Amino acid sequence: MLEKLKRYNKKSRYSYSFGAFPTIELLRYKSQNAVKVLISSKFNNREVVEEIKRICDLNKIEVATDDKTISRISNKENDYVIGVFEKYTDHIEGANPHVVLVNPSDSGNVGTIIRSSLGFGIKNIAIIEPAVDIYHPNVVRSSMGALFRVRIEKFDSFGKYCKMYKNHKKILFMLDGAKTMEEIRLDKDELYSLVFGNESSGLDSSCKKYGEAVFIQHQDTIDSLNLSIAASIGIYYFTR
Structure with missing residues (x-):
């Protein structure tokens, strides 16, 4: 009962x-x-x-x-x-691209990113803890139910994720990234992970050893983009 x-x-x-x-x-x-x-x-x-x-x-x-x-x-x-x-436990698939969220703290952002990921065809999402509770009703609501159509797996650290998925090319979205998205070349069928950091602190510089750091070009009238917007742009670009 x-x-x-x-x-x-x-x-x-x-x-x-x-x-x-x-x-x-x-x-x-x-x-x-x-x-x-x-x-x-x-x-x-x-x-x-x-x-x-x-x-x-x-x-x-x-x-x-x-x-x-x-x-x-x-x-x-x-x-x-x-x-x-x-609540249930899922595991992401190694044979498909991933979105990786490192220490996300805002339920609305996470839900929106889940929805964007599904909309652009990425159905495997890694969450690096500590992080927002993915089963919080606010995440479910902001994802508009997309949560139920993707696989989400939690990891204790970004290093552990990278060790498990060595064959995925890590594309790190950072404000001080050395390359634009346009400069990144992916071979046909190459596996990749789009990695985004915390809303306020972003990705730690130590993450750079795992992949290539990129930035999203925008006018200097703003200093940065909201996490969910940046993630949606990045996911769209690499899934075109």
């Missing part, structure tokens, strides 16, 4: 997808981890409700109209659909 649901806690066995679209993504791509869907009595999109119930019926997932529980676990008044899912 499912325990009484409370506001999200990192130590909890379960997390939540807030919103109809992220919840449908959960049901479509991680139905084996979905345990329940809560629907508000105020939600009147019959087509969406029918789709949710159809998928849940196929996978024997409970659906309930439960305003009280929704109010208890949600931070917003307009969360009319909530998916409850059991």
Whole structure:
């Protein structure tokens, strides 16, 4: 029997997808981890409700109209659909390109980068700890459910990641990078990792020994780009 649901806690066995679209993504791509869907009595999109119930019926997932529980676990008044899912462990694939996030601390940035990665075709993401909790509902929400369509694996250090994936060419995005993205040459089918640092501190200079440091050219009217914007630009460029 499912325990009484409370506001999200990192130590909890379960997390939540807030919103109809992220919840449908959960049901479509991680139905084996979905345990329940809560629907508000105020939600009147019959087509969406029918789709949710159809998928849940196929996978024997409970659906309930439960305003009280929704109010208890949600931070917003307009969360009319909530998916409850059991946290899971994934492993990235060695035969495909990677996005690597070193010590990311902002859940919104991480969710946006996950969504951009999926949108541009990279479905393997390494997270170097310490880092934001990838199963926090804010990450799920900002990824618009893309979290459920990619593989994410956590590593204790960037060095350990590099040791495990020696054949991936490491492209390090740094403000003091020696090359522009245009100067990096990748052979056809060459494996690569696009590496991005923390929002405030970036990548440590010691990371340079693992790969080539690049920078994204922009006008001098700004000093830097937001992490999620820089990552989206970099991912787009190398997946064209």
